[in-house]
Amino acid sequence: MKWTIEVGRYDRTAGDGRGEVRSYPPPYENAPQRRYQTFEVDLPDHAMVLDALIAIREYQDESLVVRCACRSAICGSCGMWINGAARLACITKLREVARDGKVTVEAPPSMPVVRDLVWDMTPFWQKNRAVLPWLENKEPVPQGEEYRVPNAAMENLIQEVSCISCGVCVMDCESFAVNPDFLGPAALAKAYRYVADPRDAKTHERLGRYSQPNGVWDCTHCYECVAKCPKGVAPMEQILKIRKLAVEAGYRNNSGTRHAVAFAESVAHSGRLNELTLMPKSFGLFNIRAQLQSLPAAFNMLRAGKLPPLLHPKVPHVERIKAIFKKVGGMFSS
Amino acid sequence: MIVDHDVIVLGAGLAGMRAALEAARNGVNVAVVSKVHPVRSHSGAAQGGINAALAPGDSWEIHAFDTIKGSDYLADQDAVEIMTREAPQDIIELEHMGVIFYRDEEGKLGTRAFGGASKARTYFVGDITGQALLYTLYDQLLKAGVKVYEECFATALYMAGGECRGVTAIDMLSGELNLIRAKAVIIASGGAGRLYEPSTNALICTGDGIALAYRAGAPLMDMEMVQYHPTTLKGSGFLMTEAARGEGAYLLNKDGERFMQRYAPKMMELASRDVVSRAETIEIAEGRGIDGNVLLDLRHLGRDVILTKLPQIHEIALDFLGIDMITDPVPVRPGMHYMMGGIRTDVHGATSIPGLYAAGECACVSVHGGNRLGANSLLDTLVFGRRSGRAAAEYVRRTSPTATGEDFLAAEQRRIADLMARPYAGETHARLRLELGTLMDAKVGVYRNEEGLMEALTGVHELKRRYGLVAVGDKGRIYNQALTFVLELGYLLDCAEAVIHGALTRKESRGAQARTDFPQRNDAEWLKHILITHNDGGPPRIDFQPVTITKWQPQERTY
Numbered sequence: 001m002k003w004t005i006e007v008g009r010y011d012r013t014a015g016d017g018r019g020e021v022r023s024y025p026p027p028y029e030n031a032p033q034r035r036y037q038t039f040e041v042d043l044p045d046h047a048m049v050l051d052a053l054i055a056i057r058e059y060q061d062e063s064l065v066v067r068c069a070c071r072s073a074i075c076g077s078c079g080m081w082i083n084g085a086a087r088l089a090c091i092t093k094l095r096e097v098a099r100d101g102k103v104t105v106e107a108p109p110s111m112p113v114v115r116d117l118v119w120d121m122t123p124f125w126q127k128n129r130a131v132l133p134w135l136e137n138k139e140p141v142p143q144g145e146e147y148r149v150p151n152a153a154m155e156n157l158i159q160e161v162s163c164i165s166c167g168v169c170v171m172d173c174e175s176f177a178v179n180p181d182f183l184g185p186a187a188l189a190k191a192y193r194y195v196a197d198p199r200d201a202k203t204h205e206r207l208g209r210y211s212q213p214n215g216v217w218d219c220t221h222c223y224e225c226v227a228k229c230p231k232g233v234a235p236m237e238q239i240l241k242i243r244k245l246a247v248e249a250g251y252r253n254n255s256g257t258r259h260a261v262a263f264a265e266s267v268a269h270s271g272r273l274n275e276l277t278l279m280p281k282s283f284g285l286f287n288i289r290a291q292l293q294s295l296p297a298a299f300n301m302l303r304a305g306k307l308p309p310l311l312h313p314k315v316p317h318v319e320r321i322k323a324i325f326k327k328v329g330g331m332f333s334s
Numbered sequence: 335m336i337v338d339h340d341v342i343v344l345g346a347g348l349a350g351m352r353a354a355l356e357a358a359r360n361g362v363n364v365a366v367v368s369k370v371h372p373v374r375s376h377s378g379a380a381q382g383g384i385n386a387a388l389a390p391g392d393s394w395e396i397h398a399f400d401t402i403k404g405s406d407y408l409a410d411q412d413a414v415e416i417m418t419r420e421a422p423q424d425i426i427e428l429e430h431m432g433v434i435f436y437r438d439e440e441g442k443l444g445t446r447a448f449g450g451a452s453k454a455r456t457y458f459v460g461d462i463t464g465q466a467l468l469y470t471l472y473d474q475l476l477k478a479g480v481k482v483y484e485e486c487f488a489t490a491l492y493m494a495g496g497e498c499r500g501v502t503a504i505d506m507l508s509g510e511l512n513l514i515r516a517k518a519v520i521i522a523s524g525g526a527g528r529l530y531e532p533s534t535n536a537l538i539c540t541g542d543g544i545a546l547a548y549r550a551g552a553p554l555m556d557m558e559m560v561q562y563h564p565t566t567l568k569g570s571g572f573l574m575t576e577a578a579r580g581e582g583a584y585l586l587n588k589d590g591e592r593f594m595q596r597y598a599p600k601m602m603e604l605a606s607r608d609v610v611s612r613a614e615t616i617e618i619a620e621g622r623g624i625d626g627n628v629l630l631d632l633r634h635l636g637r638d639v640i641l642t643k644l645p646q647i648h649e650i651a652l653d654f655l656g657i658d659m660i661t662d663p664v665p666v667r668p669g670m671h672y673m674m675g676g677i678r679t680d681v682h683g684a685t686s687i688p689g690l691y692a693a694g695e696c697a698c699v700s701v702h703g704g705n706r707l708g709a710n711s712l713l714d715t716l717v718f719g720r721r722s723g724r725a726a727a728e729y730v731r732r733t734s735p736t737a738t739g740e741d742f743l744a745a746e747q748r749r750i751a752d753l754m755a756r757p758y759a760g761e762t763h764a765r766l767r768l769e770l771g772t773l774m775d776a777k778v779g780v781y782r783n784e785e786g787l788m789e790a791l792t793g794v795h796e797l798k799r800r801y802g803l804v805a806v807g808d809k810g811r812i813y814n815q816a817l818t819f820v821l822e823l824g825y826l827l828d829c830a831e832a833v834i835h836g837a838l839t840r841k842e843s844r845g846a847q848a849r850t851d852f853p854q855r856n857d858a859e860w861l862k863h864i865l866i867t868h869n870d871g872g873p874p875r876i877d878f879q880p881v882t883i884t885k886w887q888p889q890e891r892t893y
Contacts, residue, residue: 013509013812046656058764062807062816067374069536072572072650074465075374091653114507115813121371134477135432146429151437151444154459155642161434161459161466165373197432 001101003041003094005052007064008034008081008106010113024109027177031109037061043094049103050078050089053117065116073230076164079171080117081108086171088230089117108171124167127183131191131210136202147199160193160238162231169225169235175218182218183210185225185235191216192238195245207246216242217256255290258282268325271315275308335512336739339365339481340730342516343723344488344501344543346372348464349694349715350522351471353683356723357520358478362730364723365481367503367514369538369818372472372482376524376536377715380464381575381646382448383456384428384712386421389445392453394418395885401710402886404450404606405674405703406845407861408556410882413681413699417710417717424716425457433470434459446643447580450606450707450893461575461646467712483514487818488542489750491519491550491690492742498550498690499736502746504818509811511750513743517730518689520722521547521677522715525695526829528822530670530779531771532571534563543696545825547677548832552685553865553877555698557829558836559674559846561706562780564610566669568627570654574647574666576708578632579603581643585614586629586663587622598893605893608705608846611668615780618667627665636660668780672711674702674846675836678865678879683722689729693722700863703881704845754817758805763819766804770797770823770830778837783851787838794830801827832866832874839864839876857888 010032024031039056050068057064067077071090078089082105083097089105097103111119138147169185176182183191188210195206210216216239225235247257262281266274283290301307315321343354346368357364368375387397397418402409429435429443435457438444448456459466475482485506492500492513500515523543527535548554564585565574579585585603587593597613598605605613614628632640637660640648644659651657651664676698683691694715701714777790801823808816842856843849865877 011810011812013810046654057815058762062762062764062819063810065808065810065813065815067370069370069374069376069538070379071537071570072379072654074379074646075370075376075536077370077374115810118813120507125371129476134473135430137430141430144423144426146426146435146443148441149437150441151439154434154437157434158460158462161469162462164378164465165371194432197434199430199432 001043001045003043003052003098004102005039005041005056006102006104007037007039007056007116008104009037009116010034010107011115012113028109032113034106036104045095047094048090049082049087049092049094049097049105052094052103053089053105065118067118074164076166079166079168081106081171086168086228088166088168091230110171110177111167121167123180124165124170124186127187128165128190130183131187132206133190133194135194135197136200138199138201149198153198156196157193159233160189163189163233164231166230168228168230169233172224172228174222174224175220179214179218181214183214185219185239188216188219188242189233189235189238192242195242204249207242207249208251210242211246211251211254211256216246217254217259255282255284258284268322269314270312271318271321272312274312276310276312335510336515336743337512338515338735339363340516341518341520341726342367342501342514343520343522344368345375345521345523345694345696346370346482347375347377347522347524347694347715348467348471348712349719350520351475352716352719353520353522353693353723353726354480355471355474355478356720357727358480360724360727362727365483365514366475367483367486367488367501369485369487369506369542371484372475373468374538375468376539377712378465378468379536379573380712381461381573382577382580383446383458383463383709384425384467384716385448385451385455385707385709386425386457386713387418387453387455388422388425388443388457389453389455392455394421396452397421397455399886400451401701401707402703403891404705404707406608406705406855406891407857407888408559408700408703408845408863408881410700411884411886412882413701415884416681417701417713420717421713424713424720428467428470428716431470431474433466446577447604448708449576449579449604449610450601456580456709458577460642461577461644464712486512487821488523488546489821490746491546492739493550494736494738497688500739501546502743504750506813506818509814511743511747513739515736515739517733517735518691518726520683520691520693520726521696522692522694522719523696525673525676526826527670527673528767529771529826529830529833530560530774531768532566532775533670533771534566534571534573535671540822541696541825541829542822543692544676545828547685547687547690547692548828548868550687550690551868552687552690553678553867554675554832555678555863555865555879556675556700556703556836557673557832557866558840558864559702559704560670560778560833561607561672561674561846562611562668563671564607564614564668565630565666566671567651567654568625568665568667571669572650572654573671574630574651574664575644576607578630578644578647581639582635584631585610586631587617588624589622593617593622593628601893606705607708608848609893611780612848614668624665627667629663630666631663632659633661633663670775670779672706674698674700674704674706675833679718679722681721682725683718684725689733691722691726693718704847750817753820754806754809756805758807759803761800761803761805762807763804763816763823766797766800767823767826770794770826774830774833778834781848781850782837783849784838787834791834791838794827794834798827835866835874835876836864861888
């Protein structure tokens with residue numbers, strides 16, 4: 001079968017702006033411009049995007065640069081943008097993504113590009129390092145034998161251990177897009193792997209560390225990482241697990257926890273969200289600086305007619321909602 | 335740029351990272367140089383598990399015997415004894431590092447059965463054991479703060495006064511060729527799977543370290559011993575782990591017969607890999623295959639076992655063949671998988687060159703002899719990675735640093751520049767690599783004979799000639815993969831020559847070397863290792879070394 005592969009070419013040393021101007025969606029308007037080049041390849045119906053890229057690199061243009069090693073979603077090298085979405089090229093079938101036989105591949109605009117499809121993973125590895133991803137052994141370390149732990153506790157970690165560090169989850173993470181310092185889904189999934197390891201001695205310290213700014217509370221639940229992870233790691237779910245454990249461990253003095261508490265309190269009280277009190281409560285009532293900083297946004301909302309009503313009536317039969325809270329239990333049940 | 339360390343480790347798979355960790359623990363300044371980020375290394379693709387005689391009723395002696403029998407008596411028994419004796423402590427150490435090994439009901443480490451093993455002694459994490467180990471070791475490397483030169487491609491060993499004193503390497507991100515000096519170098523750069531097409535190996539397995547050591551004068555040993563794995567996926571050649579058969583999967587021919595009963599009535603599908611691969615080749619050759627394959631049938635294992643213990647191969651078969659192994663058998667064939675041979679080392683990882691050590695698949699201690707048992711390779715990387723890390727650390731204490739190397743670096747820079755400047759003359763690295771791989775698979779595969787091997791040798795010589803005409807099709811400075819592919823092809827051609835010379839020399843059938851013209855094992859003449867030493871401008875020098883036999887006298891090998 002004939003396929004048309006359009007590749008976003010780029011060379012950091014040669015600079016950018018060499019090709020047609022295509023706009024990336026916000027907030028990537030300023031990502032460096034690629035030079036789009038089209039190749040025709042003849043490959044079977046079941047071929048993968050990576051097969052096409054290798055065929056081009058080997059027989060049409062040796063200067064096309066793409067990282068790959070295992071070709072079967074084990075090494076994690078070939079994460080890239082395919083038709084504008086993060087994917088692993090080695091397990092993306094051409095026929096699944098082609099539109100009229102054409103597929104567009106490029107380095108993700110969310111990442112610093114080195115050359116063609118190779119992007120700079122240095123920040124990715126730095127964030128991995130930042131979660132202190134190693135076992136801090138619980139004492140006493142058993143002498144000459146293994147820690148006795150239930151198999152279920154080990155199986156519980158297989159999902160996170162399955163991560164191949166391809167970076168696909170980070171590429172399209174909505175929170176990372178606006179805050180490049182966000183630790184991000186991959187590093188935080190790794191963080192959970194050690195939080196939940198019964199052999200680790202630093203669980204409490206870890207939960208405190210991950211609750212800090214740029215940590216678990218910076219996730220906005222967009223589900224991009226869950227949808228796009230090629231290995232089923234579901235990083236967002238691991239982030240939510242860390243949040244729950246952190247709150248239970250007493251790490252509540254942060255805007256994330258306050259936001260969740262304010263949210264729940266409002267719903268428990270009136271059956272609805274009181275958006276007027278939500279932000280002040282999330283920032284902390286005495287955090288005047290943050291409150292002032294949010295004024296421009298409030299003003300813009302006012303201008304757009306999006307300001308919440310000043311009066312906040314309860315929904316009818318709010319006692320039924322209270323009953324739900326009671327039944328669910330936890331910190332909001334009383 | 336020139337930088338200095340006490341020890342550098344070339345390669346960041348399991349052997350390399352374990353070596354680096356041990357060197358760091360011994361208080362020397364160690365750095366890792368790898369052409370890919372450590373977690374991209376091919377150790378991550380090991381699926382099934384890692385062997386150790388740890389469970390009650392098992393012993394290192396039984397493990398050693400299985401290994402020696404598996405090796406067709408070519409393994410050195412002192413080395414096997416060390417590996418199998420030290421295996422339990424390495425497994426425990428891995429567990430303490432954080433590997434999430436499978437547990438039994440009591441919360442203790444649990445095992446699965448594997449090929450060629452008389453006891454279930456394979457410890458595992460689902461079917462991603464290699465990945466789980468690789469990441470755990472990387473985490474430990476971060477914890478220890480070991481310096482890693484990622485995406486640095488080695489072009490030569492720096493030799494001074496007959497000692498190995500560093501490597502030159504291209505930093506892919508800057509395009510610069512640097513000299514990384516050291517008092518000792520540990521090569522842990524893996525095998526040369528890309529010598530064959532198809533192969534289960536990743537595209538990065540190009541024998542770099544083997545060829546670099548060979549060119550520097552270190553003898554290669556038992557290079558003819560190339561393992562074909564019995565279950566590689568039809569077409570793409572991806573690995574379907576032996577754990578599938580360990581969990582009870584059947585091999586069927588086109589008549590639905592479990593044909594292994596005719597070849598290995600006792601062990602059936604779990605006979606040694608060389609035995610099963612030969613059986614499959616015969617079935618296919620005699621017309622009982624299906625389209626050049628046999629069938630791996632897991633259906634009777636049931637959905638739960640497949641999805642919890644073999645999820646990765648379930649996914650791979652689905653992705654690449656569209657076959658769901660829960661409901662349908664999977665077509666498989668023998669495919670090149672592993673090199674038992676490599677750089678000759680002693681049990682401390684030392685090669686014959688002072689300051690040069692080797693561990694893992696690139697090395698030949700020899701613990702695998704003519705045929706490696708499944709789940710012994712991960713063990714090999716850890717035991718001998720650790721031992722070479724310690725030995726290199728001890729060595730550097732007795733050695734003073736070299737303060738030269740500028741001339742060597744300049745000469746190497748000129749060599750690369752000349753290569754880059756070579757004009758296009760119709761030859762490309764990709765075409766040559768494909769021709770080489772196809773030739774090796776056809777003539778130096780499961781079955782071999784004099785005529786085919788001579789054809790292969792002539793073919794490789796011709797490919798070497800044409801290699802001199804290959805141009806680098808990318809003139810860019812940074813991340814120039816065309817350049818590294820050309821250099822890799824050079825490494826592969828050197829490895830190919832050594833493999834073929836070994837196979838031609840060994841006039842018997844033993845382990846992975848099955849000669850149709852010499853179908854019997856011949857202990858009287860060939861119970862010995864074949865050493866191949868590089869000889870500038872001529873055919874390599876061939877030497878022999880006796881096999882170390884301690885307790886286990888060679889016997890007839892049946893499964």
